[in-house]
Amino acid sequence: MSDRLRHGRAARRGFTLIELLAVIVILSILAFFLFTNVLAARGAVEAKATRARLVQIAAAIGEYAEEAGDWPPSSFPESWGPAPDALNLGGEALFLALCAEGQPGEGRLDEELSNSDNDATALRVKGHESLDLFELADSWGNPIAYFHHRDYERQDSYIAIDAQSGEELESSARAWPNDQTGRWQAPRGYQLISAGPNGRFDAPGSEENDDITHFGG
Numbered sequence: 754m755s756d757r758l759r760h761g762r763a764a765r766r767g768f769t770l771i772e773l774l775a776v777i778v779i780l781s782i783l784a785f786f787l788f789t790n791v792l793a794a795r796g797a798v799e800a801k802a803t804r805a806r807l808v809q810i811a812a813a814i815g816e817y818a819e820e821a822g823d824w825p826p827s828s829f830p831e832s833w834g835p836a837p838d839a840l841n842l843g844g845e846a847l848f849l850a851l852c853a854e855g856q857p858g859e860g861r862l863d864e865e866l867s868n869s870d871n872d873a874t875a876l877r878v879k880g881h882e883s884l885d886l887f888e889l890a891d892s893w894g895n896p897i898a899y900f901h902h903r904d905y906e907r908q909d910s911y912i913a914i915d916a917q918s919g920e921e922l923e924s925s926a927r928a929w930p931n932d933q934t935g936r937w938q939a940p941r942g943y944q945l946i947s948a949g950p951n952g953r954f955d956a957p958g959s960e961e962n963d964d965i966t967h968f969g970g
Contacts (some may be wrong), residue, residue, distance in 0.1 A: 764936075798893040799950065800965060804970040806865070807945045808968040810847075810889060810897070813857035814943065817850065824943045825850035834876035836884065841870050842909050843899040844888035851889075853880025862889055867896045869912040891947040891965070898926035898946040898954065905937050905944070913952035926954040929966060937966050 818824050827843035829836045836842055848866070851858035867890035874884050888896035895913035905928035913922050926946055929938045938944060947965040948954045955962035 778945075803891040803893075803947050803949075803965050804967075806889075806891060807897070807947065807965065810851070810858075810862060811944055811967045813851055813862055815858035820821065824901050825899075827899050827904045827907075827943070833878050834874060835873065837872040838870070839910060840872070840923075841886075841888050841896050843901075843904065843910050844896040844909075845872075845886050846913070847897075847899040848887045848889055849874075849878050849881065852887075853878070858889075863887075865890045865894075867894055869914065870897055891949075893950060893952060895948055895952050898944075898948070900926075900928045900944045901937070902937070902941055902943060904928075911948065911954060913948055915952045916950050922952050924948065924952075924954040927957060929957040929968075932958065938966070944968070 814824060825847050827846050829846060833849060836845070844867075848858075848863075849855065853859065862947075867889040868885055868887050872886045874881075874886050877884060889899075891897055893914070893916045896911055898909060898911055900907070900909075908925045908927050910923055911926050913924070914920070915922055926948070927954045928944050929946070930936070931938050931940070945967040946954065949963040949965055951963060955964055957964075
């Protein structure tokens, strides 16, 4: 075999390898964009489902208020005994009020619950058989923060899980101000807030904030 023929075959093998590497690179880029688009679409669906969940909870809160004459508390009344700690406080209080036997959330809201801080009540609260202290959960399985307007000045610490990394996060939830009026959103009502896909409550109005609220945030 001549040197010229061997050189031609080697050149063809080299060109085929380059083509193969190019195809691999192109497929990798396409897979990356496909994966990114799938994640974005999934996130949009979960955000939409969480907004619907907040609307459902808000409707149950309205029913509760018609009967009780006030919004559900976002702290523990004396009849419940002391709260085990300050974690997830407003969300736990909302669960105990709304999902007790005979209340609007019984059988409607208690299908999607969280107990991210794994705590329990010291006493059995009327209307509940279990001591487990749950919170109503968003589409990512994390607790939804709740503030009665009496507690808007308070900051509550919440435990959540990052949907992508699985990391346990602790962050502070705050009631949202109304930047136009200088007062609060829903000033005589209440606020429901989901931390969104990253599981972290961000400062209201900050650029990185992807929290979801029942009043349009």
